[in-house]
Amino acid sequence: xxxxxxxxxxxxxxxxxxxxxxxxxxxxxxxxxxxxxxxxxxxxxxxxxxxxxxxxxxxxxxxxxxxxxxxxxxxxxxxxxxxxxxxxxxxxxxxxxxxxxxxxxxxxxxxxxxxxxxxxxxxxxxxxxxxxxxxxxxxxxxxxxxxxxxxxxxxxxxxxxxxxxxxxxxxxxxxxxxxxxxxxxxxxxxxxxxxxxxxxxxxxxxxxxxxxxxxxxxxxxxxxxxxxxxxxxxxxxxxxxxxxxxxxxxxxxxxxxxxxxxxxxxxxxxxxxxxxxxxxxx
Amino acid sequence: xxxxxxxxxxxxxxxxxxxxxxxxxxxxxxxxxxxxxxxxxxxxxxxxxxxxxxxxxxxxxxxxxxxxxxxxxxxxxxxxxxxxxxxxxxxxxxxxxxxxxxxxxxxxxxxxxxxxxxxxxxxxxxxxxxxxxxxxxxxxxxxxxxxxxxxxxxxxxxxxxxxxxxxxxxxxxxxxxxxxxxxxxxxxxxxxxxxxxxxxxxxxxxxxxxxxxxxxxxxxxxxxxxxxxxxxxxxxxxxxxxxxxxxxxxxxxxxxxxxxxxxxxxxxxxxxxxx
Numbered sequence: 001x002x003x004x005x006x007x008x009x010x011x012x013x014x015x016x017x018x019x020x021x022x023x024x025x026x027x028x029x030x031x032x033x034x035x036x037x038x039x040x041x042x043x044x045x046x047x048x049x050x051x052x053x054x055x056x057x058x059x060x061x062x063x064x065x066x067x068x069x070x071x072x073x074x075x076x077x078x079x080x081x082x083x084x085x086x087x088x089x090x091x092x093x094x095x096x097x098x099x100x101x102x103x104x105x106x107x108x109x110x111x112x113x114x115x116x117x118x119x120x121x122x123x124x125x126x127x128x129x130x131x132x133x134x135x136x137x138x139x140x141x142x143x144x145x146x147x148x149x150x151x152x153x154x155x156x157x158x159x160x161x162x163x164x165x166x167x168x169x170x171x172x173x174x175x176x177x178x179x180x181x182x183x184x185x186x187x188x189x190x191x192x193x194x195x196x197x198x199x200x201x202x203x204x205x206x207x208x209x210x211x212x213x214x215x216x217x218x219x220x221x222x223x224x225x226x227x228x229x230x231x232x233x234x235x236x237x238x239x240x241x242x243x244x245x246x247x248x249x250x251x252x253x254x255x256x257x258x259x260x261x262x263x264x265x266x267x268x269x270x271x272x273x274x275x276x277x278x279x280x281x282x
Numbered sequence: 283x284x285x286x287x288x289x290x291x292x293x294x295x296x297x298x299x300x301x302x303x304x305x306x307x308x309x310x311x312x313x314x315x316x317x318x319x320x321x322x323x324x325x326x327x328x329x330x331x332x333x334x335x336x337x338x339x340x341x342x343x344x345x346x347x348x349x350x351x352x353x354x355x356x357x358x359x360x361x362x363x364x365x366x367x368x369x370x371x372x373x374x375x376x377x378x379x380x381x382x383x384x385x386x387x388x389x390x391x392x393x394x395x396x397x398x399x400x401x402x403x404x405x406x407x408x409x410x411x412x413x414x415x416x417x418x419x420x421x422x423x424x425x426x427x428x429x430x431x432x433x434x435x436x437x438x439x440x441x442x443x444x445x446x447x448x449x450x451x452x453x454x455x456x457x458x459x460x461x462x463x464x465x466x467x468x469x470x471x472x473x474x475x476x477x478x479x480x481x482x483x484x485x486x487x488x489x490x491x492x493x494x495x496x497x498x499x500x501x502x503x504x505x506x507x508x509x510x511x512x513x514x515x516x517x518x519x520x521x522x523x524x525x526x527x528x529x530x531x532x533x534x535x536x537x538x539x540x541x542x543x544x545x546x547x548x549x550x551x552x553x554x555x556x557x
Contacts, residue, residue: 180387
């Protein structure tokens with residue numbers, strides 16, 4: 001009995017460690033491949049350089065960093081309000097039957113491959129933007145909208161679970177004081193759910209920063225810093241995906257270095273968001 | 283006039299139920315053949331009873347006897363559970379609470395409720411009490427402070443919390459929290475206060491404090507106390523109703539119910555044969 005226990009414990013530990021080991025190997029590999037060029041150019045030069053021209057040996061990724069930030073902010077601006085509103089409706093207002101049906105419909109969104117989102121954005125959204133708002137259509141706006149829709153399932157389902165976890169006693173306590181349903185939600189349910197809602201935003205943000213395919217198809221991918229939401233943009237992930245196929249030597253190293261920057265940005269965002277969530281909890 | 287004053291002055295614990303209400307024989311709450319269903323399950327069956335203004339009325343009965351259902355019908359909190367329906371009438375001041383024209387938030391402000399598990403809304407002690415009046419549109423800080431102080435004093439909590447009003451309410455002890463819940467209800471100046479086993483999670487001393495408090499509050503409010511504990515009903519010593527399996531078995535003064543119950547089931551319950 002005792003021996004069996006130990007065996008199970010060790011096997012589980014090994015499985016857990018191997019998952020972590022894979023992660024560690026990936027990180028080591030990216031850093032090994034990408035750090036030489038950062039060392040040569042200097043980190044500051046690499047991330048503040050505004051020219052990306054591999055054929056002329058110019059590797060500045062500021063346009064892509066700005067691009068990723070813009071596109072992610074756009075996605076959050078669209079996805080978070082809609083997602084949160086949907087979750088509030090489903091968790092607090094809709095009758096449970098309706099809520100179940102709508103919820104599974106939204107989760108179906110998560111199952112649609114990203115290339116399909118990109119395709120729809122390409123044939124519908126991009127021409128619409130070009131026609132009504134001007135510019136090439138391939139733009140920060142197009143990428144933001146597509147990503148905003150893509151992060152909806154994450155935002156909705158996490159927010160829904162968080163709202164459902166708010167103790168019923170809070171709602172009853174407020175309603176018994178003569179609060180309307182909306183007052184109850186605004187004053188008690190949302191504040192109690194705030195840390196979880198922030199977690200939902202982090203998850204959505206992670207998805208938006210990391211998404212590649214759909215963005216490539218609608219963002220235009222120009223290596224310039226966009227000055228308006230209607231201009232084309234290239235993100236960090238797009239940069240790697242677009243050029244990895246033919247990159248050699250220094251160019252290849254620069255793409256791995258882009259990966260390092262991406263990795264650091266995501267780690268920083270997560271830490272920051274976690275800190276915010278913790279401050280909110282007190 | 284002086285006579286009435288004198289009469290009121292004599293309204294002590296013992297004869298509260300013989301007190302003459304201010305407006306003669308008025309009935310505050312009147313249930314007639316009231317039934318309540320959760321889906322197919324009948325939780326209350328043909329309950330008829332009358333509660334007078336400024337009366338302390340105790341409903342006792344074991345779990346599942348329908349006493350909480352009755353309370354939650356009075357402030358329409360039963361509506362939160364889907365698939366419920368009622369039959370018969372349940373009137374407060376002559377108006378049926380299930381009248382379609384009734385403003386439910388207004389009804390709930392008028393019929394305050396204290397729950398079995400004390401609820402600390404996730405905010406400060408001050409805000410917990412000030413919240414109801416704030417939703418009512420009271421904005422002046424000065425006015426809010428007065429309301430909060432009065433409610434906390436009436437709930438005998440003021441002296442314990444006056445120096446820490448901005449602390450999180452969840453830091454209070456269970457007994458304090460339950461008195462905070464009462465203060466929260468008092469701040470809305472309701473007509474009726476419903477208490478659903480308010481002391482079930484409290485120690486004996488906190489319980490006694492709340493029981494004492496009820497006798498002070500009943501001079502200004504109509505109070506319905508629900509308890510599963512016959513000993514508490516005996517201590518409270520007010521007009522008492524005994525509920526069992528969704529039916530009202532009998533009502534009477536606590537003295538009558540405990541010393542000469544009319545129904546065998548009441549006798550079994552108060553003598554501790556079940557419950």
